[in-house]
Amino acid sequence: MPTVSIIIPHWNGRFHLDDCLTALRQQTFSDFEVILADNGSSDGSQEYVRQQFPEVRLLELGQNRGFTGACNAGYAASRGEFVILLNNDTAVDPHWLSEIVRVFGQQPDVGAIASKMLLFDQRDHFHTAGDTYRLDGIPGNRGVWQQDVGQYDRE
Structure with missing residues (x-):
């Protein structure tokens, strides 16, 4: 079981995926999974992720369930102790995840970051x-x- 599940709700944003997923590959903390909850994209996103980012769990929803529907489906599929929602148009710092896990470890009363x-x-x-x-x-x-x-x- 990974420590962290990162859920990325997604719909027709293939042009964002390189920055977002490459930044996640560069994390200094490595015990995490990435779930791309795809809302039935028609821009080739699924095939692109399968070919370029095989480590990403691709959750193909088949239809556009909207932001919340994709987040909820990703959450239901997650296996991590901690769950993070991340938009597909972001590129995180290499120490982003290690800092989040550090804070949760040092301050167990924290519920959200x-x-x-x-x-x-x-x-x-x-x-x-x-x-x-x-x-x-x-x-x-x-x-x-x-x-x-x-x-x-x-x-």
Whole structure:
């Protein structure tokens, strides 16, 4: 059983897969599985993953179940102690997964972790520095479009 299952909901985003899956191959932490939950893509994504990324578990849903449907199907197929949802248009840092596992190991009361996400075309600016939720359940984002000057470099 892997320590971590990474679920990637996917639909017709083959052009994103190289960056995303190559970055996962470069992780310094290796005890994980990747599940690509494909929502019936028609852009050759399935064959591309089978040929270029055979280590990825390809979950072919046959139809577009939407983001949540793909996430739920991936979760049902996951085997990891920890489950991570990752969008297909991301490229993670090589130490991303080792840091997540380290935090969960050191702080067992932690239930969720949000990563800081930088823009592809401006690597010194945030897309977001994690989600927030008010007591009434209203969500928000931290750091949107701000320059990254270390203001969120803490656990």
